[in-house]
Amino acid sequence: MLYILSGQDDFSLGESLEEIKRGLGDQALLAANTTILDGQQATPDQLRAVCETVPFLSERRLVIVKGLLERFEPRSKSSSQKKITPVTNQRNEYKLLVACINEIPDSTILVLIDGRLGRNNPLFKALSARAEVKTFPLLRNTKLRQWIQRHVIEEGGSISPGAVDLLAKLVGSNLWIMKSEINKLALFTSGRRIEEEDVKRVVSYAQQANVFAMVDAILEFKAGIAEQSLHQLLERGAAPAYLLVMLSRQVQMIVRVKELRNQGKPEVEIQNKLGLTSEFALRKTLERAGRYPLERLKEVYHKLLETDLSIKTGKYGGELALSILIAELCQRRKI
Structure with a gap:
């Protein structure tokens, strides 16, 4: 056979x-x-x-x-x-x-x-x-949402339509991660229905969405919004080292998308090369690549490297270093 x-x-x-x-x-x-x-x-x-x-x-x-x-x-x-x-x-x-x-x-x-x-x-x-x-193609849209509902039921739980939509948006087609997130949500809700707020509190990809917001605020010189996003992430338990890695990764991916677009690569190939299974992450990265100039991205990335060095050498603590990073980057204005 x-x-x-x-x-x-x-x-x-x-x-x-x-x-x-x-x-x-x-x-x-x-x-x-x-x-x-x-x-x-x-x-x-x-x-x-x-x-x-x-x-x-x-x-x-x-x-x-x-x-x-x-x-x-x-x-x-x-x-x-x-x-x-x-x-x-x-x-x-x-x-x-x-x-x-x-x-x-x-x-x-x-x-x-x-x-x-x-x-x-x-x-x-x-x-x-x-x-x-x-x-076995990657599950998307309706098929992905049906898969989420079915696996929540298999875990003995229930989930609201809004929570299904948010989970699909944040996690995307990586079913290994999706299954893990559903398991965490089932334990967190202890038998009650999973709601959107539960997804925002429990799913690690929800932190990534907040990192996206912080990246946008930094790139657009919006110090207040960037500081607010930083404090929200820290309050939810995100480590400064993790946030610095995520910020650097986002900037790197935006630059990479710019390069691939300049080479005339289609979106599907860009998604595969970046290894993005989340439609939310893909859309946000493509949008940023078209919005922000390369010089600004380079400026932010070099400053991220300096911040990483200041933390590793003990010059500043992690939270202080991130606050200084945001303040310095958002003070700069285009001439």
């Missing part, structure tokens, strides 16, 4: 893999009959040897190969011109792999796990007709 599990939602993909495992009988025996291979390195001979190994005290053997299909994703024109011979070898190898996989014994369950695949992947085309194929 052949399964192909692919997509960027590795949480749901992992759940699907566990479901396959549960269907293969005794889990202790299955663990002894499971082999995991690196698909970027595996050769046809290695794969054949593993798949043809007779199961030990069991009827089934599980072979999991990660990244095999991605290895055969079509390369860009420029990269293919640089390495003509490897591409030719790759074509021959993919044919050998197809022959090997088509001959796996009935006792072997082969699972190919990959990220997002293109439509022209030759190995996927050759294998998909005989495989059980499942794709």
Whole structure:
């Protein structure tokens, strides 16, 4: 039996893999009959040897190969011109792999796990007709909100529509983080319905939203708003070192978005390169990249480095150093 599990939602993909495992009988025996291979390195001979190994005290053997299909994703024109011979070898190898996989014994369950695949992947085309194929794109909008509601119910709780919307906005499509945040909210509310205010108080991404507000205020020379945001974050338990890291990270990401936009990269590619799964974070970062000049961003970033040094050398305490940072940056005016 052949399964192909692919997509960027590795949480749901992992759940699907566990479901396959549960269907293969005794889990202790299955663990002894499971082999995991690196698909970027595996050769046809290695794969054949593993798949043809007779199961030990069991009827089934599980072979999991990660990244095999991605290895055969079509390369860009420029990269293919640089390495003509490897591409030719790759074509021959993919044919050998197809022959090997088509001959796996009935006792072997082969699972190919990959990220997002293109439509022209030759190995996927050759294998998909005989495989059980499942794709797991990142959940967004309605599907993400339905997932949140379902998992809150599984935790024995309930959640208001407004809290669902805010949670989806703040956390986005990273279901590993989302599950963790739902667990925290369920413990915090102790059986009562989860409301928007609970999300604001408990979810760590809500702190990120306040950091965004502080970054905006600093970049726009609004000392009062920046100081207010700083004090709110400190009162909620955010450490000065954490805030300094978050401020630096936000400025770095805005600069990176500017660079990628200048290269003509689409939003989807920008999101992937930055590793942003939260639609809220993506929208805010894109908006800032278009609003703030590079010189101002550089000025703020260099001042952040100076503040970090002043804290590490003991010149100032963390809270005082951040207050001085805001005061100095917001005093400066464009000529």
